[in-house]
Amino acid sequence: MSTNIARSRAKMTTTKADLSKEATPKVQPEIQPYEKPMKWFDGLVLVPGQNETRSLIDQDPDLENWDWYLNARFKHFQQSLEKLKTIYPGGLDEFSSGYLKMGLVLHDDNSITYTEWAEGIIEASLIGDFNAFNPSAHLLKHEIDEHTGSSYWTIHLPVMENGQPQIPLGSEVKIRITLPSGESLDRFPAWVLRATQSQNPPEVLFRARIERLPPIYNGARPLAPRTPKIYEAHIGAATSKPHAIGTFEEFEKNVLWRVKAGGYNTLQLMGIMEHPYYASYGYQVSSFFAVSSRFGSIASLTSLIDAAHKQGIRVILDVVHGHSCTNDMESLNMFNGTRGMYFSEDSKGDHPIWGTAVNQSWTGNYGQYFSSDTDHAGVEYFMLANHIIKTLFPFVTTIAEDTAGFPTLALSTDIGGLGFDYRLTLGPAYHLFHLLKTEPDDANWSVRDIVASLGNRRLQLGEKTIAFVESHDQCIEGGKTMSQWLFDDEIYTQMSVFQTPTPKVERAMALHKMLRLMVFAFAGEGYMNFMGNEFGHPEWLVFPSVQNGFHTTHCRRQWDLADFSRDLRYRDLARFDREMLEAEERGQWGSAELGHVWTQDEDSRLVVFTRANHLFIFNWNTKLPAKDDNLPIPEPWALEGQYRIELSTTSGVAGAVVNDLNKLILQPRSAVVISTLMELSA
The missing domain is CATH 2.60.40.10 (Immunoglobulins)
Known part of the structure; x- marks a missing residue:
């Protein structure tokens, strides 16, 4: 279950190495103290000195000023939970x-x-x-x-x-x-x-x-993976046909095997809930319990899920809580002639950018995390939902989309957190695309800023992150995908493997691989990719609308571009993406704690760090190779021994065994992942 939560800003902590100190300092907005008591907590009795959420503050001292709020929030959640158990004889299940x-x-x-x-x-x-x-x-x-x-x-x-x-x-x-x-x-x-x-x-x-409920699934479910490798997909746009909307049946037959072959272990489906306006991508929901009929029946969706499970692929549904269709005749809006039954009556019930209604108690505008402006009911809803899910269905994984580093978002409700397993962080993608838009010459990119941005998360506080370079946000009309920014117009004319690559193509191929590896290896405990971007699909998605005469011609994915028989460079990008996921599966570094950042040097443009007994070396230099004294190999990796190149962004290198890393040469715009075949001393 992927859901949406606060889109405000807050101070964020970094990974094990305090990376932000060496990066360009950023001014954090001042957060005013909350007023207490708040109306939401009226009648709540708190015993001085008894704070069951103290462990949250012990993990993150920045929360010290809000100890009262965290304790009150947890107590209110506990009372609501007990009330539900009392009201319903069958407890949480009922x-x-x-x-x-x-x-x-x-x-x-x-x-x-x-x-x-x-x-x-x-x-x-x-x-x-x-x-x-x-x-x-x-x-x-x-x-x-x-x-x-x-x-x-x-x-x-x-x-x-x-x-x-x-x-x-x-x-x-x-x-x-x-x-x-x-x-x-x-x-x-x-x-x-x-x-x-x-x-x-x-x-x-x-x-x-009127529809009959499908039978309850009793088949085997894949276990939660150590490191989620998520393939985000939109069923309607997953077709290769130029004048059609894709279906569950077509996806099961033509696309699911590609997900498996690509090395992904999780399929995330967006836009599943019924939505009248197709060009909303599923973010103007009309019926929250209905499957979008454009894509097929409930039975065809369950067939797709069953087929995925049989191939060891877990399925996550993108649950859209924060956007509801405002068409009175086919949604919850004005259900009883007023907004107040399902939505807030005031401006909090409107989402002006999307033209949707905001579900009361489900989401809100968080001016601050712990104040009277906070949507306390919305926060408690997430706590209750996650607690119920974990109690009744412990095998389920929940992920919260988050732009701001909401504190305690991905911590257990047992200690006062909101209970999600992971946060889906938008920060790395926003930072990298900002670079592409504002600084076309990657020679001017600050490697320290890249390291600081990707490392700016709450891992040391126990909160795990799913990171990505591109989601559907970067692939819809009005934006440009990573490959479009990098290849520009040559994505249509210079992609044959029989053509001598131009400087622009060489740069694009290198950065497309390096950015993905850097994000996966450094920015999260899981990885996500939107369908087609793994091979640099040359077009964004243009959903049918009044503006384009409701054409679906450009609302599709041309999967065959990456097939080996097409002799196009897309196949090389797809191969690297698969090799990257396979390298992580062998080395298991995605679920490990980030080790030490040894080098992040603006002059040499080298970034060197370790994770799970693997050495990661990135040469962001656009002209000079990294070698000899310009390639500082950290101890104890500098000792002679046996090392294997597990992954390389350049061809013909991966798999090689070397005895002396000091003799390694990294070409400009290249990266390697190295494992050791022996025990390393501390």
């Missing part, structure tokens, strides 16, 4: 199984129960093509939950005498609600599992459909 009783539930005996939460209305009925949209045919009964006081509307439809359900599978369904004013509104059932939009004839609005 609480988290709302999909079994909410919405349209088609039971095994073909009877149907429909239940909807709706406050502030006076009447509700179930309508659809099955009853000619007659609001008098299936009136819902109003009930008040004895535990929560919430207002529910429900109806039970017994199975017919012929054994068939009263509402045929696939029928269109809506809920018609009547407001106290007498006004009637037709709305999508909030928990609907299926929504469709006809293309022939074309329809503007989606239609909610």
Whole structure:
């Protein structure tokens, strides 16, 4: 599960070596002390001297000023957790199984129960093509939950005498609600599992459909990998056809094997929830429990997941909490005639950049991490969700997309953290693309700034990171991919392996490899890549919209460009990406603590560091090779022995065994990963 959290700034700590001291200093914004007590914590009793989150502060002394808040947050979370266990007889399992009783539930005996939460209305009925949209045919009964006081509307439809359900599978369904004013509104059932939009004839609005829940998966699941190697994919754009939208079935048949062959152990699928506007990439969600019908059925998605599991590939679904479609007729917006049921009534309920509604208690604008501006309910939601997931499904991995280094984000809820396993950090990609945009000549890049930016994370505090060079953000229209920045126009004219490479192509090939290796080896405990970028796909994704006449021509991935038979340089980039992942699998350095940064020199432009008994050497010099006195090999690697070149950004070097690293020569713009075949002294 990947989700979205705060997009503010905060002071971040560095890795084992205090890298930031040698880099260009950056001014951190001053954070004002919070006011206490805050309304969210009204009634909370804290005993002086009893702080169960003290370990957070012991790990990160910068949190000392917010000890009261961290303790109060943890206590409030514990109380909410106990309240849930008290309210629901089945405990957390029952609480988290709302999909079994909410919405349209088609039971095994073909009877149907429909239940909807709706406050502030006076009447509700179930309508659809099955009853000619007659609001008098299936009136819902109003009930008040004895535990929560919430207002529910429900109806039970017994199975017919012929054994068939009263509402045929696939029928269109809506809920018609009547407001106290007498006004009637037709709305999508909030928990609907299926929504469709006809293309022939074309329809503007989606239609909610009754769907049967798929059977619970009982097959074998791959274990959590030591180091996640994540392949991010968009199903619709994963097709190679120029005038089509990709499907789950097509991905399973044509793409999944490429993910496996490329060395990736995790598949992350974005844009899975139903969204009316395709060009939103899945970030304007209308139905949070429905699979996007553009890509296929629930059954075809589960088939893809099952196939991935059989190949040892885990699957992560990108869960979009922070963006909800504002179309009243096909989303949660204005469900009961007001914004307040599912969203904040004020400006906090709007996301002006995306034109979406922000789900109340799910995300917010964090002006500060620990203040009255913090969305306390949103933070606690993540804590509760992660605790429930880890309690009921301990094999599940959760990842939070994070731009700011939110403190305690990837620490266990047992000690007061938010409970994610990893943070997906956007910092390295932002820094590298900023370099490409503002300084075209890599001879002027500061190697210390690169090291400081990539090392600026909270690993020493126990929080693990997924790093990447490019995600989907860098590959959508309006941006440029790494390969587009590096190759420029020659990406279309100079990619044949039979052509003598131009200086621009040589530079692009080298930096495309070096930047990926540097990010994976230095910036995280896991690695992510967006589909096609591993081989430098020559185009960004242009989703169909009004502006381009709804064409899908450039919303695809041309996988065959990297096939060996095409004799294009893309295959060399794909091969290096695979070799990099394989080298990590052999050396297991991705999950190890970062060792020592021996060299980060602006004059020689060398970066040398160790990790998991491996030596990493990067020569960022654009003209001079690194050798002899200009290649400082750290002790004890300088001693003669047996060393193996595990990976090299230049061809024909990997796999070689050398006895004396002092005789090593690194060409300009190149990098190597070296292992030792003997025990090294400290």
